[in-house]
Amino acid sequence: MEFLFSIIGLISKKKNNQMDLGELWAIFSPGVAGAVFGAGWWFWVDAVVCSSVNISFVHYLPGIFASIAALMFNCVRKDDIDYSPYDEGEWRLKLWLFLAYVVSFVSLAASVGLLMQDSLVTSGPSLWTGTAGVLQCVFVLISGLIYWTSHSE
Template structure:
């Protein structure tokens, strides 16, 4: 254990190599998490409809849809838009501030989706029915949030759509 701590503290880790590997696999890992999230949701719906023969309100779908919207919102901002080193030819004075506000709003939407899925789960547990849908929605929203953060955090500086200028 001491050797591991010594290795980590004294900088024998090739962080650039590790980061480049993460950047190369993060889109695939993020896509796999996103697909797994929707698979959990679909599985809970199929189980509820076929095995339990219960119906559920459409409003239980909203947290997953909002989480997907938050993933799209987060990835509209490129990392160049957030840096103060961005060249002034392509941006005006307020573009960095607008990008930060847009990213903050997208994080709030994502956490709102998770909070909504928790509310759905609590409602399902209190009613004693559709608990599978509540659990599936919570897992779905959480995995979509992790996928969005992973996709945004490990992309390269010049990657991204950069629609928010």
Template sequence: MGCLPSGLVDWDAVYSAIQPHATFAAGVLFGLAWWIWGDALVVSIALHGASFAPLSLLPGLGATAAVLLMNCVSRQEVAGEYLDEAATTRAKLLLLLSYLVSLGSLAGAVALLLAGAAGGGRAGGGGGGDTWVGASGVLQCCLVLASGMLCWFFHAEDSQLGGYSYL
């Protein structure tokens, strides 16, 4: 696989060792992401006197929507093992849409970080608190999307619970 010599790593053993804990780890990453953003917002308001800008909430909501879209599609649907060609194409398009939404939310978080660092056009400029909210927004998007990918990739395929071992 890739640049590693074949037979060096038993990927099936790695997958089976991680899979039972992946959904829990994805939930922890998701909760941590929103906690980091909320903490940065509260610190920005309390210590720097910034006001809440609802626009700073959008990248996290977009990343969350992308994760929801991503996890509506299973890997078997994308592979087309048991579906017809039209259903496989729909699954691939939904997965592509989730990737586009995730990239858009990440780009929005970076744009808010850059706007906060430049002062955001507000009177007084500076943007010290806004920079931390912007940086936490980028970190939030990355962690939410990592949790979604972890949950999607390590989905239990043969479970009666729709693929999630902890639900």
């Protein structure tokens, strides 16, 4: 319902020529982030369903950890990060963001490693399974960043 009211407010501002790109981003980017997140998981589900061999649980882990990383860096608002080196609570937020980015890059590296493994082994999952795993991680992490930039507006 809140989305409907924001669209109505957007239409009334458009009539007054007071459109702002930041306001548009704050309104529409959560939906875009959700669509990108869903597309990432859709690639993975498609690869699992269309696979002719049983896919091990290890292949699921990069997407799961990418989703956890997206949740981790969305726990921190952009407004809470100040660049003052003397603030006591700042380093905790920066450490949390650093750990979130480490988890995201490790999940991306793991998905690329599984893609390489799938391309070299003939008896394992197909090449599409590895490619879908990489696409899943990339899309999930991009959706997390899209949402992180929008929810602080």
